[in-house]
Every structure is written in structure tokens, then in C-alpha cells.
Amino acid sequence: MVNDRSSAIGQRSLGDPGIRYPLWPPLTTGCPETSTETTSYPVEVDYDYDRVPPELFQQPAGSGLDRWAPLLPPLHAPGLGEGGTPLIELPGDGVHIKDESRNPTWSHKDRLNRVAVSAAAGIGAPGIVVASSGNHGASAAAFAARAGLRCIVLASPAPPAVNTFLRSYGAVVLTVPTEARWPLLRRIVAETGFHPVSNSTTTHTGHAFGPEGYKTVAYEIFAELGVPAAMFVPTGYGELLFGVWKGFAELVRLGLAARTPRLFACEPAAGGPLSRAISQGLPATSVEVGPTSAYGISCAVGGYRATVAVHESAGRALLVDDAEMAAAQRDLGRSGLWCEVSSAAGLAGFRQVREEFDGPVVCVTTSSGFKDIGVGTERPDVLDPEWDVVRRHLRNADIHC
Amino acid sequence: MVNDRSSAIGQRSLGDPGIRYPLWPPLTTGCPETSTETTSYPVEVDYDYDRVPPELFQQPAGSGLDRWAPLLPPLHAPGLGEGGTPLIELPGDGVHIKDESRNPTWSHKDRLNRVAVSAAAGIGAPGIVVASSGNHGASAAAFAARAGLRCIVLASPAPPAVNTFLRSYGAVVLTVPTEARWPLLRRIVAETGFHPVSNSTTTHTGHAFGPEGYKTVAYEIFAELGVPAAMFVPTGYGELLFGVWKGFAELVRLGLAARTPRLFACEPAAGGPLSRAISQGLPATSVEVGPTSAYGISCAVGGYRATVAVHESAGRALLVDDAEMAAAQRDLGRSGLWCEVSSAAGLAGFRQVREEFDGPVVCVTTSSGFKDIGVGTERPDVLDPEWDVVRRHLRNADIHC
Numbered sequence: 001m002v003n004d005r006s007s008a009i010g011q012r013s014l015g016d017p018g019i020r021y022p023l024w025p026p027l028t029t030g031c032p033e034t035s036t037e038t039t040s041y042p043v044e045v046d047y048d049y050d051r052v053p054p055e056l057f058q059q060p061a062g063s064g065l066d067r068w069a070p071l072l073p074p075l076h077a078p079g080l081g082e083g084g085t086p087l088i089e090l091p092g093d094g095v096h097i098k099d100e101s102r103n104p105t106w107s108h109k110d111r112l113n114r115v116a117v118s119a120a121a122g123i124g125a126p127g128i129v130v131a132s133s134g135n136h137g138a139s140a141a142a143f144a145a146r147a148g149l150r151c152i153v154l155a156s157p158a159p160p161a162v163n164t165f166l167r168s169y170g171a172v173v174l175t176v177p178t179e180a181r182w183p184l185l186r187r188i189v190a191e192t193g194f195h196p197v198s199n200s201t202t203t204h205t206g207h208a209f210g211p212e213g214y215k216t217v218a219y220e221i222f223a224e225l226g227v228p229a230a231m232f233v234p235t236g237y238g239e240l241l242f243g244v245w246k247g248f249a250e251l252v253r254l255g256l257a258a259r260t261p262r263l264f265a266c267e268p269a270a271g272g273p274l275s276r277a278i279s280q281g282l283p284a285t286s287v288e289v290g291p292t293s294a295y296g297i298s299c300a301v302g303g304y305r306a307t308v309a310v311h312e313s314a315g316r317a318l319l320v321d322d323a324e325m326a327a328a329q330r331d332l333g334r335s336g337l338w339c340e341v342s343s344a345a346g347l348a349g350f351r352q353v354r355e356e357f358d359g360p361v362v363c364v365t366t367s368s369g370f371k372d373i374g375v376g377t378e379r380p381d382v383l384d385p386e387w388d389v390v391r392r393h394l395r396n397a398d399i400h401c
Numbered sequence: 402m403v404n405d406r407s408s409a410i411g412q413r414s415l416g417d418p419g420i421r422y423p424l425w426p427p428l429t430t431g432c433p434e435t436s437t438e439t440t441s442y443p444v445e446v447d448y449d450y451d452r453v454p455p456e457l458f459q460q461p462a463g464s465g466l467d468r469w470a471p472l473l474p475p476l477h478a479p480g481l482g483e484g485g486t487p488l489i490e491l492p493g494d495g496v497h498i499k500d501e502s503r504n505p506t507w508s509h510k511d512r513l514n515r516v517a518v519s520a521a522a523g524i525g526a527p528g529i530v531v532a533s534s535g536n537h538g539a540s541a542a543a544f545a546a547r548a549g550l551r552c553i554v555l556a557s558p559a560p561p562a563v564n565t566f567l568r569s570y571g572a573v574v575l576t577v578p579t580e581a582r583w584p585l586l587r588r589i590v591a592e593t594g595f596h597p598v599s600n601s602t603t604t605h606t607g608h609a610f611g612p613e614g615y616k617t618v619a620y621e622i623f624a625e626l627g628v629p630a631a632m633f634v635p636t637g638y639g640e641l642l643f644g645v646w647k648g649f650a651e652l653v654r655l656g657l658a659a660r661t662p663r664l665f666a667c668e669p670a671a672g673g674p675l676s677r678a679i680s681q682g683l684p685a686t687s688v689e690v691g692p693t694s695a696y697g698i699s700c701a702v703g704g705y706r707a708t709v710a711v712h713e714s715a716g717r718a719l720l721v722d723d724a725e726m727a728a729a730q731r732d733l734g735r736s737g738l739w740c741e742v743s744s745a746a747g748l749a750g751f752r753q754v755r756e757e758f759d760g761p762v763v764c765v766t767t768s769s770g771f772k773d774i775g776v777g778t779e780r781p782d783v784l785d786p787e788w789d790v791v792r793r794h795l796r797n798a799d800i801h802c
Contacts, residue, residue, distance in 0.1 A: 061462050087482075106507065169734050172798040175783050192801065368769075378564045400593065
């Protein structure tokens, strides 16, 4: 089960890249040396890039993240065929959609959890604990189940279909008030020895290894399309944004690509800690969050990873409002792709920017439409099946009959 | 957009393989010559197998069914990255799961609809019409949207989350009493010229081209694993069963495989028209259907395709009850795979047979758990986040703390 093709050699502070730590144990509360009372700095995984086989990007697509094992932390936990999602070109907008709803639990989070649960397995933890209202929790539960580890999900109240989803993988799901999740997470870690795969620091640091899994989005796009001119990424804590940036940055380092795409972070306008941090020149900050239907990326607290990705890629942090996301979600559905409203933030951001790019543009849709708040609340009327009634409905919909 | 790599040369009656028809138009009500008042015989697509490039099965996995274009009817409608789903080995049962929930609308139906909507585009129909309470309707709507065709879905009352799903692709969704759907389908075809992608004959014939899309399940399994000893397939009308059989039969014909797997059809015990037909020596028949949670494969009417697949593969028709399917669904969840209860019929069938097979066994899970009847009806209590309360819950779940 253990995948020992990893070239990972240690952890390195994002706060000060000169500061290094051993690879084990994963630093689940960020870099102790550079973090301050107001800003927590994450760590990232460092690799011996000279050990990465040069033919890695010419190999046939395999199943799961194992294909990219040399550029990931050790994959101690078994996979579920995560990753390998398709790129679909939209005719009208001229953009490519990277559709992450094709993952094992139908969101991008599966890439992170394959790696984070592998970290838990690697240190011999009896289980994992996660604070989540949706995709992350269900994904963590699925990979824990696959690895034979217990899983505790501290859930905040979630949409009805998501409640069922969270419970389907056999995790212990405890629904608690939103703000109680993080103190309970720390307590559970202390009392049980379970490995945390959610954040517990002041500004977001999250899991030390997890975001490495998102690099595979970049690898797959590169193998299929080369380097896009720009990418638009739905952004909550910014882990996906960072992973995508780091993946392309590694391709540059390996001499395979000349540059990274410009990365556009797309946050809900109801919050936007990254936009605030960028405009104020801060590494990371927090904001008040107003109501938004994009609960999957509605975060009061940002993280330094996202700031790095935007700065290093000459990108921007965009704010998209609920109407812009709803319009993008609707139009994706009209193209045959039904995504969660927060997933449509990428396309909404692209439309807002309306810039001409010198090359392909990729918008990431992170998750399936089944996870939205309004799903399952419609109760359609049953029609009288008389032809006159049906014909009237068809004519009202501009169907000639 | 048109994919002209197809080797299709015509339609052929399943009732009498000596009877052939031109490839166009698709015979949407089966074979007119062999069908009787009680039994409708489908047609299938015939190919010039000598034109199939010998290297087809050595080529790298591409995106969507286009990879297999020489063995499919012409793909006039654009794809959504359908197919290419992973095979996942379960540790306990020693079986492989072909997880069809990774498709564009999270079910196997996307393979059929890429092909059926291509047929509609190929004859220049202004739209398609489909009778469905779930996966088939949403999938048809998605591929129609992608192709710029209108879509009418005649829906029977569906689970809450599925109602939202059906409406997400911009189709005209008319919810009507279940039994009114087929007469309305025929009327709409007559009055609008829309192309039907659902059945409208006495026993099931369905779309002439659509089941060809399911052959790609066999091709993918063969490319990854070779020929399994047995496959267990959730079975409603038997189109998937037939497609899988035909795919392997073609591999034998092409000289690439020595045999097909034995195919085990897994029908809900509440109905089971195929089991009845097989036991009575009929080509196809109908049954009374009792209540079952496996609504996705609960069919009163069977079709001759399924009978062919079982007989030709030396397979069997199994009946699995709701408790067996629920247990299999639960255990798949505990392995990290959450499927619709009807999707678990395959694993339920395998466990019922408990036979030793001389080679790998594959169970197909057809769809995501989001589509089940009970989804979204749970309302979890919000816990008091005091540690004593949380600890009691964890201890009740056998977590040491």
C-alpha cells in the first residue's frame, strides 16, 4: 500500500523559506518560528527535484494521484481514483472548464484528502478529525474509510442533501454551532490523538501536506493543454489556489514550462479576506462575512498561501457577488455542467475581468450542484397530462407544436 | 464537431440478425419486421470491423467516448468528458468496482446520451424528448444543452434533490403521472419532430444507437484489467447489460479477447421482468412491480437485449431485495464510495452468488448516492458543544478519549 516513490525531503516555512523542518511529523499548526500572534505562516513540502524522473509528464494517465507520486508526499493511504478530471471547452466564453465534480466525492477536496489522510496513516494516527460543513468533511470521511481509519466530522448546519452525504461514509458526524468547531477540534486532537485535517490557527495554515495534492490540477492541465495564460479559481482559504500555483512553479523549476499562468482568486464579495490582505499589503487577514449562497468558499479568515500564489503569478484577487456566481452557474448548466454555486466563482471572475489573454484560459469548477443550499427544496406540481395542457406548457417554452 | 471515424454501416435486427436496415434514421421503435403484438425486438448497430484500427486498444486514454469513435455510431454531438471512470478494488470482497458516478451527470447514462443525442443531431432534430424520473432525464438534458438542442423531460415524481438536478440543464421539465409519460412521449414526437431518447414500445427497445455507448464500459475494463471472469450489473431495462456484453463480444470478434465475462443481471426483487423472461423462456416480458427504494432500476417491462446478454455470456439473472442492496450500499460507503441504492445491486448480486470465479470480478456502480429517495430528509440535532457532551458521543462511537 505504501507508495515510496515520493521525492519529498522535508517541510519548509512559507514565512521564511530558509527555515526547514524534517518531513515528519506534519506541522499541523504551521511554522512555529515565523508565526506571530496575528499571522500564522503555513509550511509547505520540499522535494529533491533532481530525483523526479524526467519522463514523468510523458507517462500515460494512470488512475489517481499515484501517477504523480514523485512530486507528492508519501501516499500511505490508498486512493479512490481521485483526480484525472476532464477539461471541457465552452463554446461561448472560449474558456476551458476543469471539472472537479468528477472526483470520488464529487469535489476537488479529494485531491487534498488523499494526501492529508496519507499523512495521518504515515504517523500511525488512529483516525482523523475535520471541521467542515460539506465537501471537505465528506471527502475526508471517504478517504479515512478507504484507509480503515476512524473519522470525526465536526459539522456546522449544512444543506439537507449534504447532511446525508456527510453521514454516508461511516464517520462520527457531530453537528455543532459553527464557532464551536475549532476549539472542539483542538480538544479532540489533544484527547484522542486523532490527526487534524482542518485548520486550527489564527490565520489559515491548515494541513501541512494536503495542499500538495492540488498541484496535480496543474500537472494535468499542463499535460493536456500546456501552460494556460490565466486561471480563475474559486477561493476560500486559498489552498487550491496555492496548489495550482505551486504545481506550475515546479514545472518551471523542472525546466518543462517557461512560466506559470496568471492566477485570479475568486472570492465571494460577502467576505474576501484575501482581497483585503492584498489591498492592505498584509500576508493574511480576516474580515466580517455577510450572507452568501456560496457557503463552500465563505471564509472569515484568509491564509498566506493565497497571497503567495497571487503575488508570484502576477495575478489578482477578485470579489464576485452572489448574482454573478448564480449567472455563471446557470450558464454552466446550460452548457451541460451543473456545479455548486461557489464552484461557478471562477467563471464569474473571468467574466468580470473581461480581459483578452494571450493563450487559453481555465476556470476550475470545484464541485457538483448537488451540494447547494436550495437543492431538494423544490416541490414541482404534477401536471394534468391532457395534450392541451402539455401543449400550452411547451408553447410557453417556445417549442413549436 | 462531427466525428467521422465511425465504422458503423447499418442497423440490424436483434429479432433476426439476417434483417438489416440502413444506419439512418435510427429506428426508435425497434425492428418493424420481427416485432409482434406482445414482443418488441430492438435493433443494434452493425460495423465494418475490418475498418477498426488494430491499435485502438493500445492508444492512450483520451477524454470522453471519442477515444472509441471507430466502434460507435457517428458522434455528431459534442461530449462532456463522459466515460473514463476508475476501477477500484475493494479489499474485503476482492472485487473491482467500476464507479460510473464519475461521469458528467454522475451516472452511466452519460455514455448512452452522448450517443443518443448524437443521433438526434445527426438527423437534424430540433430537440429531444425523454421520459425519466432521474438519471436518464438529467443526462439527456445535459447532452442536449451541450449540443444546443432543446430538451423536454417528462418526469414522474422524483426525490427532492433529483427535482433540482433535472431542472439544472435548462430543459423543459413537465412532471406528470408516471403512466402518462409514454403516450405523451409519442404525442410530442409526432407534434414537434423532437427525437425520442426513451422507449415507446410494448417490451423495451429504447433508442437504436444509445446502448452502443455502454460498450465503452467493456473497452475500458479490458484496457485496464483484461477480461474479468464475471461482471455484476444493476439491471432495469438491460441496456447497460447488453452494452457491456456487446463490447466484450466485439473484442472477441476483433481477435483481442478469448471470451466474454459471465454477465450477472441484478434486478430488484420487487419486480424482475428479465428473471421472469429467462425462467419462462421468453424473449422479454412484463411483471407487476412492488415497492422498492431502487427506483432507478424498477421496471415493469423488460427488453430482449438483456436476455441476449445473459444467454450469450452464460450468465444469470439475479433478484436482489432492498435489504441486500441497502447492505451493499452501506458497505460501499464504508469503503469510501457512496452510490445510489440501485447502484449497489451489482455488489448485492455478487454477495448472493458467493461463487468462486476464476479471475477478477467487476461490479458496476451506476450512480452517485445523491440521487436516492431519503437524501436530504435528515435534520440533525445541533449538539451542545460542551466537552462532556461531545466526549459522551465519541465514547458511544467507541472512540477512546
